[in-house]
Amino acid sequence: MSLRTVEQFLSGLRDGREVYYRGQRVRDVTEHPELGMAARHAAIDFQLAEDPKLQELATRREGNAVYSTYYHIPRCTQDLLDRSKLIETGTALGGTLVLLIKEIGTDALFALMRLLARAGETQALERVRTLYRRYRDGDLALAVAQTDAKGDRSKRPSEQLDPDLNVRVVEKRSDGIVVRGAKVHTSCSPYVDEIIVLPSRSMGAGDEPWSLAFAVPVHSPGLRLYASDFLHGTDDPFTRPISTKHKMIETLTVFEDVFVPWERVFFHDRPDLAGSAALGFVEYHRFTAVSYKLPLLDALVGSAISIAQANGIERAGHVRDKLTWLAGYAETVRALVELAALRCEIVDGFACPHVFTTNLAKWTFARDFHRAIEIVQDLAGGLLVTGPSGADWDSSEVRPVLEKYLRAAWPAERRLAMLNLISELTTRLYGGYQAVLAVHAEGSLEAEKMAMLRSYDAKRAQGLAMLLAGLASDEK
Amino acid sequence: MSLRTVEQFLSGLRDGREVYYRGQRVRDVTEHPELGMAARHAAIDFQLAEDPKLQELATRREGNAVYSTYYHIPRCTQDLLDRSKLIETGTALGGTLVLLIKEIGTDALFALMRLLARAGETQALERVRTLYRRYRDGDLALAVAQTDAKGDRSKRPSEQLDPDLNVRVVEKRSDGIVVRGAKVHTSCSPYVDEIIVLPSRSMGAGDEPWSLAFAVPVHSPGLRLYASDFLHGTDDPFTRPISTKHKMIETLTVFEDVFVPWERVFFHDRPDLAGSAALGFVEYHRFTAVSYKLPLLDALVGSAISIAQANGIERAGHVRDKLTWLAGYAETVRALVELAALRCEIVDGFACPHVFTTNLAKWTFARDFHRAIEIVQDLAGGLLVTGPSGADWDSSEVRPVLEKYLRAAWPAERRLAMLNLISELTTRLYGGYQAVLAVHAEGSLEAEKMAMLRSYDAKRAQGLAMLLAGLASDEK
Amino acid sequence: MSLRTVEQFLSGLRDGREVYYRGQRVRDVTEHPELGMAARHAAIDFQLAEDPKLQELATRREGNAVYSTYYHIPRCTQDLLDRSKLIETGTALGGTLVLLIKEIGTDALFALMRLLARAGETQALERVRTLYRRYRDGDLALAVAQTDAKGDRSKRPSEQLDPDLNVRVVEKRSDGIVVRGAKVHTSCSPYVDEIIVLPSRSMGAGDEPWSLAFAVPVHSPGLRLYASDFLHGTDDPFTRPISTKHKMIETLTVFEDVFVPWERVFFHDRPDLAGSAALGFVEYHRFTAVSYKLPLLDALVGSAISIAQANGIERAGHVRDKLTWLAGYAETVRALVELAALRCEIVDGFACPHVFTTNLAKWTFARDFHRAIEIVQDLAGGLLVTGPSGADWDSSEVRPVLEKYLRAAWPAERRLAMLNLISELTTRLYGGYQAVLAVHAEGSLEAEKMAMLRSYDAKRAQGLAMLLAGLASDEK
């Protein structure tokens, strides 16, 4: 049990995995200009564990052995607070972009262990535990593939024209199963070691073939990753201070008759477990999500305050009003994240963030994110889309003009640096990426609302209403 | 040091105090139909301390002596959580209406003690302490008069046509001062023992006469209370299940040359202390406020769920959406109240609720309260304003008609009870009262926003923005 | 064909009608303190027709005969603009409360005539026309009873435990039908001459008994009106400047085996007509509704501006921001009302307000009304609920105190008059009444949204999207 270096992590990715980018098979993801940048962004995870100032947060010891804090099963409130802090710290180092190569995988592992323990599925539980120890001890990087391609949203898996639109078992063999189908939105898959596959919805009778969970190495034969090029763009750190250094890649993850040996199958043909697995995962994962949103929110509030100063408008009434709203929005999310840990429920030795509070945090974050973007753009001004390029700034002929005319209460260089950060965060591709993530990642706004209503304990409120109305609570 | 009974409290109010109601001097407030009801509502405070189930929460011991928990100076997080719980419990027993006869007074006392200790005003501090002990040991009831009549809001106290529009010192004598002027919105003053008077704003040079704080018994000569009759109405518990039992009274509180002996003067001629006293008070008092809003929010959520069931619409998509919003709104306020205590700052032995978080809670409560009202009215239906009266229900001729035609998924009796509760909470006088309080009590929404921005610590957020923009934080 | 006087109208109400108020049968509604006030409020309709300055707007001529403009069938845009102006004018004279004794009835008549003409139901059409001429020529006052008691909202009429929860035919005779059941929220019924009864929803096979429309005189045997006392209250024009003079009454309208002769039956056993009748009515009636909301909106904007001046805050940034929002809100509704007339569709000689635009106006009004209330309360201040009573003001002892201390940038008398108007409009019973009407009258917000989506013509928008996406519109 020991930690890997950045180099060990990167060299582990050169294993013949089948990754496609912009129509081309990628031979070595670490050498690829875009995928390699994403891999190096993820590798901050390993740097962090080597940083003397962060080691205490980032690593845990068991006897002489040391392992990544991410793999530490949360047993109490403090474990959850530490985990949240670590996620926030990594994301801040990642320039507001989450690292995610251990966060999401451990969310899945914790959820599976809890579920199978509660369900009394001892054999399956043992399989998860064995893999968990292998991952932890090998300091592996993990992705989770959950959202199926789905097809027509108004139909169940079995009703789709093509049964492969949701990942399913196509063959059962003595040594394992063969799976086919596709998952979408799989983050980081091109540059992790293993992928954990979970169902994306509750299942019922007739849905047996689609009711399964398992894990596979990324280099498994038949596993093909089609990477999105969304953050692709010409290099220009002047106007893209974040995304020229930090990047996350999602894939369409296709299982073309991939063989999965039994020891990697957590369950199959189990509609009764599918929904709980999906739900149990997001209960951990939304806590991860709201933790990693915090640096993004801080960056928005901080850049809004800075640009108001830079433009010389920070004392105007409407500006103060907008800054107050921004601070209130960001700090409400932060408060709810903290409280989700403080209110955790400890069951069977697993500390789970308080479900309602976690969803409340996520809902608060998601439903006002676009309003936050609007305010920051409002304070920054039109130069967000009419400002100069890095080439302009580098030109000895043009720069003096910019320095003369684009200064305000701050010199042009500092003001443009802040404007470009804001343009990146709110207006350019990275801003669009974060905006869509706000609405869709870790479950849509609608999914969060359903989770909130499901986990809301109405007893106290309805009891009081009944009492005030002079009614007994138990009759109808 | 011992607790008073309800009867002792009420008999203490028969002291010749000068109270006016609907144009008439009131001889005995406890006998008055409206003021008496308000006094008995407030007296729940004393009942609570006698209730074996609540004694542990409501009382504290010091040696053999016992005193009301309200008078316990918060020294730690748990003290604040207990205080918040007690306020919430009293308010729930008060049918969503706060009791307030010790809450607000102790908010003022704690703030004054903190302020004078920090300012090194030892003599003044000792005066406050002496009064504090007398109040605590005598289990007295207190009001706080803060908001001045003010006059033209665009002018300072000294610029008003009439200098009495803000309470001021008109004479200094060897044994004390004489004060004149008026305060508005003084809650509970007709049925408490003493009134603490605080400045309502920051003061500057030239504002000396208006920069004072003191305490007086309600029966002080020259002190006149003009009570509002806002919740006045014909008795009908059918449609007014709360306000026929529970009531709070505010007064225009006029100081017609009231003499205040030195031992009751905390400071005067001190513009430098005025703003801090005003602010320090609301720092405690907004925590009281958000604590006592919780039962109101619970009542709204609980009645919304109940009426959705009663009407048979609780499974409709838009209804679930609205219930989710309501629960999310109410629970965000509750979460922030809890966190304001958990994040408390302990200075000089005083635990003070976290200022930013408290204001965040209050702002969250206030800015969406009308939206909550709208949703509850939406779910309840038009019968809120077209439904039957209590006299209809009592009529043997009419009731069977109502029973036949106003049933839905619940029988008419239960459905009407819930509808009437909602009408009271959202649509009738009590609803209007709570709506205006949401916007104005304990400082307006605009005041909360200013407090938020003032107490927001921008360091982390701005530091991150600077880092991401490649700028050093310390240069400009 | 001639106009009636106020006295003729009132005396026509003394016809033995069966009206109940607060549990008591009312012998003469015109003599009753509350119902009589409501009747006199409605009678403004007749005063208006006599007012020389308003006659041109309020009356129409046909040869030598004169009749109320309300009965004029709109044939063109100008007719709709005139009708809207008349409704607005009457409502402004009614102190922001609509008169409604001809508006709603003619909405129903126009809709029935259009529907039956289009459906080729010549006999039924002739019945409506005959009644229409009788009403117009006799200058009668009409109510419309549409919303059924309904029972459990999750069930259809035929599924209810009690079939009478929706009005239905219980017997067919050679000379007519016998109906039983109850309608709720019937406005003005105690003081009109006739009631038109319409279905409240679309019907299907199995719903025949509930699929009917007819008209009856209010004094029909078996017709019982149970009036709500919602705006009931002690007289005090100081704090209730509107509702001590103006009142509208709604009833639970019970048909206890009421006989309806054939010439008054528009259709029965016609599920195919029920939905169209319901919808056709609201298409006219929502235009009436948005027209009569305009004075209420003006009163809110105007009182907000006035109280900001009275308090001396009208130049503060946040105050200007709020006044701008209020003006923008009110004027958007006004603009859409105007445009709904300008865009009217003329079919078979009937000009009908543009359906989508009318619903857009109603939706705009309804979804932000509570926000408007909040803003006006915010600008007015806490005196809305802590201010003096009329008795205080009338007291020679108290009034000087109020005059001294409650002045601001305006003298106390003027400031209090404006505060009391605002309290009435936003905070007291009348405010609650209007708030619930905003959400529920003329169809709930949800109903408006459905009507909007149904009447939205997506062709232009979707055509452009298809073109931009490079797709042909007609394939899928």
Place this chain on the structure above:
Amino acid sequence: MSLRTVEQFLSGLRDGREVYYRGQRVRDVTEHPELGMAARHAAIDFQLAEDPKLQELATRREGNAVYSTYYHIPRCTQDLLDRSKLIETGTALGGTLVLLIKEIGTDALFALMRLLARAGETQALERVRTLYRRYRDGDLALAVAQTDAKGDRSKRPSEQLDPDLNVRVVEKRSDGIVVRGAKVHTSCSPYVDEIIVLPSRSMGAGDEPWSLAFAVPVHSPGLRLYASDFLHGTDDPFTRPISTKHKMIETLTVFEDVFVPWERVFFHDRPDLAGSAALGFVEYHRFTAVSYKLPLLDALVGSAISIAQANGIERAGHVRDKLTWLAGYAETVRALVELAALRCEIVDGFACPHVFTTNLAKWTFARDFHRAIEIVQDLAGGLLVTGPSGADWDSSEVRPVLEKYLRAAWPAERRLAMLNLISELTTRLYGGYQAVLAVHAEGSLEAEKMAMLRSYDAKRAQGLAMLLAGLASDEK
């Protein structure tokens, strides 16, 4: 007086103008990959005038001569409706991107003519008229440079560290003036014939040097255009169906001692005219703005409906709710644009769109635009940022995988086309561009609010409030 062809327009741009792009001087803007695309986008204006189906809308005749409708001075409502329709039509042909090479220039000319006529500045008026005729008869393309570089927003022009931060007169000569300074956000300047320069704010005593208005050819010596590269990107019409064909370019427009002969100077040293010129321009220009926003709104609504169908979710309750909101939002803007023309004020022969209604339309558009973006992203799904690239789609190996797995209720090809349109409109650079324009172009949201309050006629509303409060309007 005759129309130019596209080729004539483009060749007119080869005049030695000094344009910089990404740090490089551009020799021929028509040959440049990015600027040339923008020029060809603008040239749609000339194509349109040649299109037989659009000629009637796009051109006007005067005797035998023909000229562009843009140059037609609006004299009546119909002229404004036609102008609005033409702007909308051109923008729809431009793929939701306005053409703007005559719209904005004529807005400025109309405003200047109105202002100078009213001010009795006959000589200046004649100068404008002469230029107007030359532009119209030569069918020229115009830009308007209004927003100054400004510097520190908390300071006036004369208080800035560098007086050149606002464009000013540095020398007055017998034959004209010499100007220096910079304007920002000048749209289309690299590919128009002339630039009209207006003040960007009201001026006062001491602001004389900055109080000027004039026009210059783009190739004037000393005039330098520094173009923003914001919409720059690699070519890929698959994911960028709009911005690979349509583009608008803004510049930092620097006047390095540019000589302006007197016949091109409209006024100088006239603080009294500066504010009116700025305001008068935006009164026309905001009407242009709201007209050209309509295709963008249609595209959002239409693509939202389409993607809901494509995903198979169009019948879900929350989806219908969101589509209703979108349609309501877009149609409110459209309604207000129409009404701004219908309510136009005709003064001195100039029809001017109704100022309050125009600002109401713009405010309605701007304050909810980000909410609209959020909803469209919500309905579309995460593939907006995780979907395939054009290279993927072009690959014979990858496309079949995408066709199999990315189909839903629509085939993958059609669904992806719609998703990519939405990604372009909401999430990628073009979406960010439009979002910032929504908040900042044609005056910020705050500027619109000020314009609304200034142009709101409070008489009716305040008069009604006074009447209801029993107060005379004229006393205070």
